[in-house]
Amino acid sequence: MDSGKRRGRPRAARITWAFRLIVVLCLCYIGYLLVEKEKAAPLFYHVDSSQKAAGADERIQFLVLHYTAEDFTGSMKTLTTGQVSAHYLIPLHPDNAAGIPTALRLVDESRRAWHAGESYWRGRENLNDTSIGIEIENGGYYRTLTGYDAAPYPPHQIALVIALSRDIIKRYHISPFNVVGHSDIAWRRKQDPGPLFPWRQLAAAGVGIWPDQNRVNFYLGKRDPRQRVAMPAILQRMARYGYDVTPGMPVALQQKAVAAFQMHFRPTDFRGLPDAETEAILDALLEVDAREGGAR
Ligand SMILES: [Zn+2]
Known part of the structure; x- marks a missing residue:
């Protein structure tokens, strides 16, 4: 039995625990004050825009x-x-x-x-x-x-x-x-x-x-404007110019894509058939594109 030996903590220990409690409460209060101050404070700042970046x-x-x-x-x-x-x-x-x-x-x-x-x-x-x-x-x-x-x-x-x-x-x-x-x-x-x-x-x-008609004529050469060319030749040029096309697309989509190009740049015939004039128009456009550095 150890009765009589635990009638209370020693006095020094009680003071230490009280001190710790006070420190914790103080820290909590300081934290609370800081949070409240942050919430209440307006965001004061200046913007200096005198220096300009080139990359924009x-x-x-x-x-x-x-x-x-x-x-x-x-x-x-x-x-x-x-x-x-x-x-x-x-x-x-x-x-x-x-x-x-x-x-x-x-x-x-x-x-x-x-x-x-x-x-x-x-x-x-x-x-x-x-x-x-x-x-x-x-x-x-x-x-x-x-x-x-x-x-x-x-x-x-x-x-x-x-x-x-x-x-x-x-x-x-x-x-x-x-x-x-x-x-x-x-x-x-x-x-x-x-x-x-x-x-x-x-x-x-x-x-x-x-497209400049003179450049179209140059690229057309002596060919008949409706002379057939290979479909991939057209699609590769269209892709280079900017269209979302690939030579591996299904045939029906290939014709639809060429028709969209022709509707814009050769509306007299936009059946979507790959012909020499369409190729020449694309070459004339790509020539300008190359001259402009392929501006994007
Ligand atoms: Zn629309």
Whole structure:
């Protein structure tokens, strides 16, 4: 038995334990004060932006043009209430204020609009992240048994597309190679802006690129423009230019891809057949691309 030996801790031990308790409580309180101070304090800091880095460019790299394939009411409903949107809509009949036509901005340029979907161009995917999208009210293009039907783009509407595009291109320094149609960047599922879109006129106004006819003739040589060439020759050039194509694709897809290229650069015949003129147009475009250093 050890009764009588544990009537209490020695006095010195009790003081030590009390001291430890006080220290712990003090530390807790100090911690609490620091946390509260952190929460309450505003973040004071200065930014010095006098030094500039060379390695930077615009987040916006591409301008993508579309047609809506709907009338104005349908276009607005689709672009403002659904899962798709665009930065701008160009109505078929834009409002005029003192003779100046009005483009509708539906998404601020600093925000991402959902117009491109799954897409690829010149090494980049998901172009929604890095593009401005312009939707153009237009009835669209449809294949028929005998050919196709497509709604025309009236000159006043194209004039507004050009004015807006030039402004966007200038502000973001967008390369002419990166002014594209939805059918260029998503050719498996999209045809817009279709075969009647006047890409040549746009290029002449500084929007996008169009091959120099003299260079096309040079590359065509004495061949008949419709003379067949090997499909891989076309697809390899398209891939170099920026299209998401490979020579190993199924035949049906190969023809569809070539048709998308032709719809943009040779709309007089976009059946998707690999011919000498298509090859010459690609060579003329690649020549400019090489001269520009393959700008991306
Ligand atoms: Zn589109």
